[in-house]
Amino acid sequence: MTFTAQEALQRTIDHREIFYDEMLSLMRQIMAGEISPVMTAAILTGLRVKKETIGEIAAAATVMRELSTKVVVPPPNEHFLDVVGTGGDGSHTFNISTATIFVAAAAGARVAKHGGRSVSSKSGSADVLEALGVNLNLKPEQVAECIAETGIGFMFAPNHHAAMKNVAPVRREMGVRTLFNILGPLTNPAGAPNTLLGVFHPDLVGICVRVMERLGAKHVLVVYGRDSMDEVSLGAATMVGELKNGQIREYEIHPEDFGLTMMSSRNLKVADAAESKAMLLGVLDNQPGAAREIVALNAGTALYTANVADSIGAGIALAREVLASGAARAKMEAFVACTKKFA
Structure with a gap:
């Protein structure tokens, strides 16, 4: 089920966490341009005021990594x-x-x-x-x-x-x-x-x-x-x-x-x-x-x-x-x- 922008905004206003799977859904919508600039700005502000959690950041980073154009660097990669x-x-x-x-x-x-x-x-x-x-x-x-x-x-x-x-x-x-x-x-x-x-x-x-x-x-x-x-x-x-x-x-x-x-x-x-x-x-x-x-x-x-x-x-x-x-x-x-x- 899609986690809506309105639900996300309300969650931040209430100072409650957006759970990992919800954040995956929200980020995919934001990155696809499916959420308006006004709502995107409101959600980003709400997250900042509430303070982003480990789970929220990890989920958002996971989506950005999924969507990124990768650079393939052969091993060894220890250094x-x-x-x-x-x-x-x-x-x-x-x-x-x-x-x-x-x-x-x-x-x-x-x-x-x-x-x-x-x-x-x-x-x-x-x-x-x-x-x-x-x-x-x-x-x-x-x-x-x-x-x-x-x-x-x-x-x-x-x-x-x-x-x-x-x-x-x-x-x-x-x-x-x-x-x-x-x-x-x-x-x-x-x-x-x-x-x-x-x-x-x-x-x-x-x-x-x-x-x-x-x-x-x-x-x-x-x-x-x-x-x-x-x-x-x-x-x-x-x-x-x-x-x-x-x-x-x-x-x-x-x-x-x-x-x-x-x-x-x-x-x-x-x-x-x-x-x-x-x-x-x-x-x-x-x-x-x-x-x-x-x-x-x-x-x-x-x-x-x-x-x-x-x-x-x-x-x-x-x-x-x-x-x-x-x-x-x-x-x-x-x-x-x-x-x-x-x-």
């Missing part, structure tokens, strides 16, 4: 990783997770990053990659070829989630965080088993790590910087939810744990993709400063998540090596060149 943030943290920093993928790949991880243009930030991952010269419009098999050749693939969300066309205008007009900010990072079309996921709210740390467990992930670190960053923070403690070997642990890490100096994220703010690109290139050129330090911290965490390093600290040491040697910059240039082959 295969997605580094992604929900965005919507309001920090307007440069693209830390995008810089992180070049460092992680240079140090031995394989990265399939999944992202789009900015929804609520100054510069989304797609915006800064385009500024670097990346061709975003690759077919799935071309993304797979770049992963095989360079260890990096970027999946531009609109190319892999065609059904999102029914929701994109609603999201743009709403201009606030919704369930879809959470779903994008959970629906990697290449099926990377390991994920470093930054979230915009502390409540999402425990929720998202459990959603990822339900979705069959292997090694996951969900992070929230206590200075409201959807990254591992250099300016505050970072909450971590870790899934490893089927076990979930929640804990906090601090920059000082790894011999790093606390620095405010004020030094990391950018106005647009051009500024983000400039800061990112400075990091890849190993220029000292807060930007390099936060990328080393996040890349170190990514290398631990990808099972390349045994600990975050060991990952940071690896990250510093590939930044100092120029390998991270070379990896970025190789990736740009790979995507341009298909232009």
Whole structure:
């Protein structure tokens, strides 16, 4: 039986959960464009106010995965990783997770990053990659070829989630965080088993790590910087939810744990993709400063998540090596060149 939009809206108004099978039905209707923009916006608002549950998010992610255009990446995938943030943290920093993928790949991880243009930030991952010269419009098999050749693939969300066309205008007009900010990072079309996921709210740390467990992930670190960053923070403690070997642990890490100096994220703010690109290139050129330090911290965490390093600290040491040697910059240039082959 179809679960109607009216029933869903009433459920959120009553602060009651939409059950897993009901959410599957609701999401399929939303993605098929069978629910009006007004009702879609109302339901998304209701879910946000009520706070989305593990079951609701897992069901919605399952539908998005079903409908996505997949990228087939042959094994081994032990070191295969997605580094992604929900965005919507309001920090307007440069693209830390995008810089992180070049460092992680240079140090031995394989990265399939999944992202789009900015929804609520100054510069989304797609915006800064385009500024670097990346061709975003690759077919799935071309993304797979770049992963095989360079260890990096970027999946531009609109190319892999065609059904999102029914929701994109609603999201743009709403201009606030919704369930879809959470779903994008959970629906990697290449099926990377390991994920470093930054979230915009502390409540999402425990929720998202459990959603990822339900979705069959292997090694996951969900992070929230206590200075409201959807990254591992250099300016505050970072909450971590870790899934490893089927076990979930929640804990906090601090920059000082790894011999790093606390620095405010004020030094990391950018106005647009051009500024983000400039800061990112400075990091890849190993220029000292807060930007390099936060990328080393996040890349170190990514290398631990990808099972390349045994600990975050060991990952940071690896990250510093590939930044100092120029390998991270070379990896970025190789990736740009790979995507341009298909232009």
